[in-house]
Amino acid sequence: MPSEQTACVFCAIAAGSAPAQVILQDPHTLCILDINPFSQGHCLVIPRRHVPWWHELSAPETASLFEIARQGANLLMEAFQPEMVTMYARGRRIPHTHIFLVPTRQGEVLDGFFNALERFQEAPTHLAGLGQPQALAEAAQRLLAAQKTR
Numbered sequence: 001m002p003s004e005q006t007a008c009v010f011c012a013i014a015a016g017s018a019p020a021q022v023i024l025q026d027p028h029t030l031c032i033l034d035i036n037p038f039s040q041g042h043c044l045v046i047p048r049r050h051v052p053w054w055h056e057l058s059a060p061e062t063a064s065l066f067e068i069a070r071q072g073a074n075l076l077m078e079a080f081q082p083e084m085v086t087m088y089a090r091g092r093r094i095p096h097t098h099i100f101l102v103p104t105r106q107g108e109v110l111d112g113f114f115n116a117l118e119r120f121q122e123a124p125t126h127l128a129g130l131g132q133p134q135a136l137a138e139a140a141q142r143l144l145a146a147q148k149t150r
């Protein structure tokens with residue numbers, strides 16, 4: 001049975017054993033075209049190492065990932081002149097960190113999705129409760145306590 005890494009398409013791309021349109025790369029990171037784009041030029045920024053969640057990367061890998069993302073976003077702005085480049089990181093479907101760089105214009109699919117998400121953010125009462133001063137103070141207190149244990 002193949003290990004998680006050998007079954008991972010992003011590991012295969014990083015190893016050069018699966019095809020990809022590589023736009024940028026450095027020793028830690030690749031920027032490739034997404035084969036199921038949300039818009040023309042949609043790229044993925046992936047670490048060479050198999051790391052499921054972006055916050056598990058080392059500090060040098062993180063610096064590389066975000067620098068390549070910044071360079072990729074600027075190439076997308078120049079090549080496609082979108083309004084902006086939307087960036088987000090997931091990793092649930094393919095458990096190898098990948099940052100989405102999506103050239104975005106008003107009214108496009110991803111713009112509509114994030115607009116809907118922002119409208120939703122304000123709707124449910126349990127989320128509205130999290131925005132109350134007492135709840136924000138509690139969240140800040142928990143984060144500051146976590147910081148002290150590091």
Ligand SMILES: [Zn+2]
Pocket residue numbers: 005008009010011012049050051095096
């Ligand atoms: Zn992988």
